[in-house]
Amino acid sequence: MVTRFAHAPEDIQHYDTSKLREEFLMDKIFNPGDILLTYTYNDRMIFGGVTPTTEPLEIKLSKELGVNFFLQRRELGVINIGGKGSITINGQTEEMVKQDGYYIGMGTEHVVFASADASDPAKFYVVSTPAHKTYPNKKLPFANALAKPMGDQAHMNKRTIYKYIDASQMDTCQLQMGYTVLAPGSSWNTMPAHTHARRMETYMYFDFTDPNARVFHILGKPNETRHIVLNPEQAVVNPSWSIHCGVGTSSYSFIWAMCGENQTYDDMDQIPMNELR
Numbered sequence: 001m002v003t004r005f006a007h008a009p010e011d012i013q014h015y016d017t018s019k020l021r022e023e024f025l026m027d028k029i030f031n032p033g034d035i036l037l038t039y040t041y042n043d044r045m046i047f048g049g050v051t052p053t054t055e056p057l058e059i060k061l062s063k064e065l066g067v068n069f070f071l072q073r074r075e076l077g078v079i080n081i082g083g084k085g086s087i088t089i090n091g092q093t094e095e096m097v098k099q100d101g102y103y104i105g106m107g108t109e110h111v112v113f114a115s116a117d118a119s120d121p122a123k124f125y126v127v128s129t130p131a132h133k134t135y136p137n138k139k140l141p142f143a144n145a146l147a148k149p150m151g152d153q154a155h156m157n158k159r160t161i162y163k164y165i166d167a168s169q170m171d172t173c174q175l176q177m178g179y180t181v182l183a184p185g186s187s188w189n190t191m192p193a194h195t196h197a198r199r200m201e202t203y204m205y206f207d208f209t210d211p212n213a214r215v216f217h218i219l220g221k222p223n224e225t226r227h228i229v230l231n232p233e234q235a236v237v238n239p240s241w242s243i244h245c246g247v248g249t250s251s252y253s254f255i256w257a258m259c260g261e262n263q264t265y266d267d268m269d270q271i272p273m274n275e276l277r
C-alpha cells in the first residue's frame with residue numbers, strides 16, 4: 001500500500017506534469033497475483049485492485065492501520081471488472097462475475113478474493129472508508145444498480161450512471177460507489193463539472209472501447225484547472241475542493257467512489273461554464 005498526502009488548492013499551482021501525476025495518479029491498479037492499494041489522506045479512503053490468479057488473496061492490513069484486522073474499523077465496497085471470480089466472507093463463498101459488486105460491513109474479519117481462471121483473472125476494484133457501525137454485507141449485482149441516464153449525443157456526454165452503493169438503497173457509514181458507462185461515441189463525463197466540498201472522490205477509468213485511447217482527466221479549482229492523461233485501469237484522487245471530469249479519445253467506463261460529510265449524491269455545486277479556466 002502506498003500513501004498519498006492531502007493538498008491545499010495552492011499546492012498544485014506550480015506542479016509540473018510529473019509532480020501532478022506522482023501526487024494524484026495511481027498508475028497501476030491491477031497486477032496479476034497481487035494487491036495494489038493506495039491510502040489517501042483525503043478522508044482516509046483506501047482504494048485499489050485485488051487480482052488473484054492461481055492463489056486466493058486477502059487484504060491483510062493491521063499494523064498500517066493500528067488495528068487487528070483490515071475491516072475492524074472500516075467498511076468495503078467491491079466491483080469486479082475482470083473475469084469470473086469469488087469472494088469468501090468469513091468462510092461463505094459468493095460467485096462474482098464481471099460487474100458484480102459487494103458491500104462488506106465493519107467488523108468482517110476475513111474477505112478472500114479468488115479467480116475462476118488464472119488466465120482471465122477477476123479484477124476486484126476495492127474502496128474502503130472509515131466506519132463506526134456495522135451494516136449488513138450485501139451482494140450488489142449490476143442488474144440491481146440504480147440506473148440514471150445522463151447527457152446527450154449533441155454534447156458528447158450521453159452516459160448512464162449506475163449507483164451500486166447509494167443511501168436510498170442501503171445503509172453504509174460513509175461509502176458511496178458506482179459505475180458510469182459512456183455511450184458509444186460519447187467522450188465527456190461529469191460536464192458541466194461540479195465540486196462537493198463535503199466529500200472527496202476517486203475515479204478509476206477502464207473498459208476503453210479502443211485500448212489505445214486515453215482519458216484526459218481534469219482536476220483543480222474551477223478557475224485553475226489541470227489535467228492528467230490516463231491509460232485504461234488507472235485512477236485519480238480528487239480532493240473535496242477539486243472538480244473531477246474527463247474527456248476520452250474513445251468512450252469508456254469509470255468507477256467513482258466518495259466519502260465525507262454526507263451521502264447525498266446530488267449534493268453538488270455545479271460550476272457555470274463561464275467560471276472554468
Ligand SMILES: O=C(O)C(=O)C[C@H](O)C(=O)CO
Nearest residue numbers: 159161180189190191201256
Ligand atoms: O458521469 C458523471 O457525471 C458521473 O459519474 C459523476 C460522478 O458520479 C460524480 O462525480 C458524483 O459526485
Ligand SMILES: [Zn+2]
Nearest residue numbers: 194196201244
Ligand atoms: Zn463528484
